[in-house]
């Protein structure tokens with residue numbers, strides 16, 4: 001019986017190369033070795049578009065978003081393999097030194113409700129929730145996505161911040177919590193930073209002192 005449960009919880013194949021495997025991890029040892037990590041010591045390069053004001057005080061990311069990590073995200077987001085979140089969390093804790101931060105709240109980039117219903121869960125919210133439990137920091141859903149926008153991946157880099165502007169706001173009932181606090185804002189992938197920057201702008205407008213971003217992936221693309 002226990003074996004059956006384990007089989008349900010853990011994949012029998014590597015989510016990157018697809019080969020059979022017997023251990024409990026979502027990627028095989030070989031694929032795990034070949035993943036590329038972002039260098040968090042470079043810190044403040046919070047966005048790629050220099051015409052855009054920066055509202056993120058410090059960014060953090062785990063993996064360079066390459067074709068291997070893309071496969072892992074496919075299993076996580078499109079195939080609904082939620083246990084990939086635990087692998088991501090493990091890697092987040094290995095790569096990022098949270099003792100550097102004084103964080104009052106963890107939050108995340110919301111999906112529009114129609115998209116959340118379609119996918120069944122918010123991939124960033126799940127990571128934020130698990131991270132909050134480990135760091136003992138309250139995870140709060142502060143942001144609401146007002147309108148459906150084109151997926152950022154379908155918009156030119158130059159137009160992404162325009163696409164993001166005005167699409168998020170703060171839940172009025174929670175706005176009073178935001179004065180002079182520091183927030184760790186979680187999203188899945190940092191591309192131009194337009195979405196995270198827009199969310200950070202809204203937080204700052206509502207009195208937040210610091211916004212630190214955390215993404216699992218970051219692209220190597222330059223504008």
Ligand SMILES: [Zn+2]
Pocket residue numbers: 014015016017018019027028029030031032
């Ligand atoms: Zn593999």
